[in-house]
Amino acid sequence: MIKLKINNKVVEVEEGTSVMKAAQQMGFEIPNMCWHDELEHFTSCMLCMVKDQKNGRLYPSCSVNATEGMEVVTDDQEIADSRKTALELLLSEHVGDCEGPCQVACPAHMDIPRMNRLIAAGKFDEALAVVKKDIALPAVLGRICPAPCEGACHRKTVDEPVSICLLKRIVGDHGADPIIPEVEKTGKKVAVIGAGPAGLAAAYYMQLKGIDVTLFDKNEKAGGLLRTQLSKEVLPKDVLDKEIESIIKTGVEFRGGQSIGASEFDQLKKDFDAIVLASGAITDDSEKYELKANPKGIEADKTTYQTSDEKVFAIGNVLRSSRLAVRSVGQGKEVAFSVMQFLTGQEIKGEPRLFNSRFGKMVADEFAEYLKESVEGKRRIPEQGKNAGFTREEAIAEAKRCLHCDCRAIDNCKLREYSDQYQVDQKRFKTSERRKITKQINHDLVVYESQKCIKCGICVRLTGKYKEKFGFTFIGRGFDVEIGVPFNEDLKIGLTETARKVAEGCPTGAISLKNKE
Incomplete structure (x- = not known):
């Protein structure tokens, strides 16, 4: 020793x-x-x-x-700088999106590709559970959202974007509400002022975190502008009521018909551990609540939504006027993280966001590679018209058009984890045109995307240790070296015994199991 x-x-x-x-x-x-x-x-x-x-x-x-x-x-700092440089060098040749561009463009940051895959598999209940992790009102937003996510969809470059909003709508309409897990109560109480989309979402996600939420609104019924400004043809009241009820049944207490003036606001600050202000377009709220504001709305930190009063958080149209309900719903989810951090004495950072590798626009040479995991054909139009929405069969067919452009290793990629930890600059050492993406999918268990490979050699050494007949090897020399199956053999020939072990050992998403859902 x-x-x-x-x-x-x-x-x-x-x-x-x-x-x-x-x-x-x-x-x-x-x-x-x-x-x-x-x-x-x-x-x-x-x-x-x-x-x-x-x-x-x-x-x-x-x-x-x-x-x-x-x-x-x-x-120490010198070591950290060395590691950061090493990561940036690895990223200089790494080509792939961590999150799909649709998820990046969604104001609520919803995991759209995962929803699509579950719908394509006919798993509507599971798809709804994915949606409600980020969007508390999927059936509502599936009818009224202008779909910024569809504008960013890679499929748009090939032909037409996936009909994401209609897919979200059908799981909101027909998926079974996810079972609400038992959570330990924090013993903290929060008041939410305003029961529009922002306030409803904030109440929902805070209640799920073990906070006792009381939701106040000047109207007798919750819904805000969703109830008062939209026609029943655009948003049927029974759809709105159903989604509000799913929020209330988490344990949220709703008190309608209560206007909150200056004296009531002061009393709420005494009675509650924090306040979330989601009262809609700003009028005289900032003045009567004594919060710092500008002509556009109440001033709050852009990441945490904390106002000039540390106990008060502000979201939605009270910050600035917007007709984008999905943004308000997204802020409702995000503020729940900030409030929880405030109540537990943590540093207030808001919702955690990991490093996200992005490769930019897809080029024509890559269309066929991505279509390997998709289907041909332009987007489907509901046979009964857009207002009627998709049938289950139509939704499954449309969801299959998704190109699977997010990374399969999104939740367990070391490169992403460490890049986030060391706050790297992905473009620091990029000096040439990026490599074009290829996908090898002709294997029952795994997919190989060599442009995500960092040449760590784990797959080469594992297939050698377990005596694969072909396995993986280093091909070429110097900067041009690549990892692949010798003699240009198929992936299914190279990995006959070790596919799962190799996929589990890969530190990036270069070699991944095909079906994780």
């Missing part, structure tokens, strides 16, 4: 143990992408750099063994 210091803490390990494993033994996690517990070190990503405290030299912890008396620093 040998002794060394890691971050000034003494650790005793067996001789031959790498610095990375010694650090892990002490509870210090060192970022890595080419490391795999089953394999020997490879030293390609250069992300696991640490520092020799005695001489200040940086070295890769995966490939240096611990020695007696060694003193190691695993994290």
Whole structure:
């Protein structure tokens, strides 16, 4: 056994143990992408750099063994800068979207590609559960949203965008409400002023977080402008009532017919732990509530929605006049994170958002690659007319037009996780035209998108260890090296035994399991 210091803490390990494993033994996690517990070190990503405290030299912890008396620093600014540079170099050749452009364009940031895949599989209840993670009023918005998401859809470049709003509408109309999980009550109370789309969404998502919400509105019925300004032809009242009821049944207390003046507002600040102001277009609200404002509306932090009064948050049209209900609904979801952080004494940051790789516009040479996972044909028009919406069969057929342009590893990609942690600049080292995207899908279990590959060699080493007849190998030399199946064999020939293991070992979305839903 040998002794060394890691971050000034003494650790005793067996001789031959790498610095990375010694650090892990002490509870210090060192970022890595080419490391795999089953394999020997490879030293390609250069992300696991640490520092020799005695001489200040940086070295890769995966490939240096611990020695007696060694003193190691695993994290300081120089190390962080080195890791950031390593990530930016990896990203310079990484081509792929983390999130689909439709999700990026959606003001509520809803996971549209996942909804589409579930609808395509006929799983309408599961699709509704995905939608309601971000949109509290899917059937309503499926009728009135101007669909900025469809303007960003990659399918639009091929022929016509996917009919996202009509798909959202049908799951809102016919999907079964997701089971509300039991959550531990926080013991905190929040007042929401205004029961329009912003206030309803805020009440819904805060209640789901264990906050007791009381929703106030000057009208006897909730809904705001959704109820008073839209015709029944555009938005039937029974549709609106059904979605409001699904919000109220989470435990939200609704008090209609109550106008909140200055004295009532002061009393709410005494009775409640926080207030969310969602009272619609600004009139004299800022003056009577003594909140900082400008001619457009009440001033609030753009990310957290906290106003000049730390206990008060503002969302929706009270910030600035807008006819985009989906933006108000999205802000209602986002403010729930800020309020929860405020109530629990955390730093108020709002809804967590991860780093998002984007490759830009799709080019004609890539159409066929993406259509491998889709179907030919322009968007479908509901046979009974747009106001009637899709039938289930029409919805399934339309959802199959989705190109699956989000990443399958969106929830477990090391490259994305570390890029977010180190706040990288994806374009820092981009010097040439991006590589064109290709997809190898002729395998029962996995898809291979080589442009997402960072050449960590895990797949090469795993297929070698488990003695695949062909497996993966490095093809070419220098900057032009690629990873693929030798002799241009098909993916299904290269991965006969190890496909799942290789997909699970890949640190990016280059090799992913086909069907995760």
